[in-house]
Amino acid sequence: MLRVADERSSLLEDDIASRLSFAVGDLRDFSAPSRYDHVISLFDVMSYLPDNGAFKQALSNIKSVLKPGGLLVFDCWYGPGVYTQKPHVRTRRLIGENAEILRIAEPEFHYDRNVIDVNYDIFVKDRATGRLQQFQERHPMRCFFDAELDELLGQAAFSRVFAMEWFTEKAPSIQTWSALFGYRLAQ
Ligand SMILES: C[S@@+](CC[C@H](N)C(=O)[O-])C[C@H]1O[C@@H](n2cnc3c(N)ncnc32)[C@H](O)[C@@H]1O
Known part of the structure; x- marks a missing residue:
């Protein structure tokens, strides 16, 4: 960057x-x-x-x-907005020239701290070889x-x-x- x-x-x-x-x-x-x-x-x-x-x-x-x-x-x-609307499971799919990416986001609430862990499962498929890679990330959001x-x-x-x-x-x-x-x- x-x-x-x-x-x-x-x-x-x-x-x-x-x-x-x-x-x-x-x-x-x-x-x-x-x-x-x-x-x-x-x-x-x-x-x-x-x-x-x-x-x-x-x-x-x-x-x-x-x-x-x-x-x-x-x-x-x-x-006020986050607690009213509440995060839910979301998927996002991106198709690029070289790769297809699927991202699944699953929220996990920690009400005592006003923190929502956004747990990502990310699947990346190389379009040329078909090889699939998987990553996980946890984003704690207050x-x-x-x-x-x-x-x-x-x-x-x-x-x-x-x-x-x-x-x-x-x-x-x-x-x-x-x-x-x-x-x-x-x-
Ligand atoms: C949603 S991204 C926004 C990125 C960037 N501001 C932009 O406009 O593209 C949130 C950013 O917060 C950064 N971040 C998280 N914790 C941080 C910290 N303790 N100090 C500095 N940056 C942090 C992450 O690295 C990430 O790049």
Whole structure:
């Protein structure tokens, strides 16, 4: 992904490309060379932090790279929507030039922690040889509720600026699976 990002940035105008850099790191344990105006974390990354300890560690690292008054924007699985709609078994089939892929996702609820393990079985068939490979992955996804986010972020000196449904920008509701939040760090 870093290689692709580097390749794509070389297609941008020089004054933009020269200001971009890419690095890989764990939210719970990363540092950056300077402080930034904004931190943006998209596509459920925060839901991969399975408990308050990990979430607080990530917030503390985010704070260390954010300027005072800076904005943190992130999306996550939204508790009211997830508990109302409930994940169910899903299959997805992709047919490519070289391979056919079948992915089965089976959810497993941990109500005490607001975590849903999404257990994937992935079957990959090489179209030329017919050889079949199978992989398994477990993605523990935490869903969040407004009050706990306000509490956790408030403890880290952030206050809420906005909450909206991802993509539609409506107010989050029981129809909302993924919500986008903005919190500002105190000055
Ligand atoms: C649904 S993917 C979104 C990927 C990416 N943001 C994008 O736009 O393509 C969730 C990502 O969260 C990353 N992730 C999970 N736990 C993480 C952690 N502790 N620190 C940093 N990234 C993490 C995973 O590696 C995965 O790439």
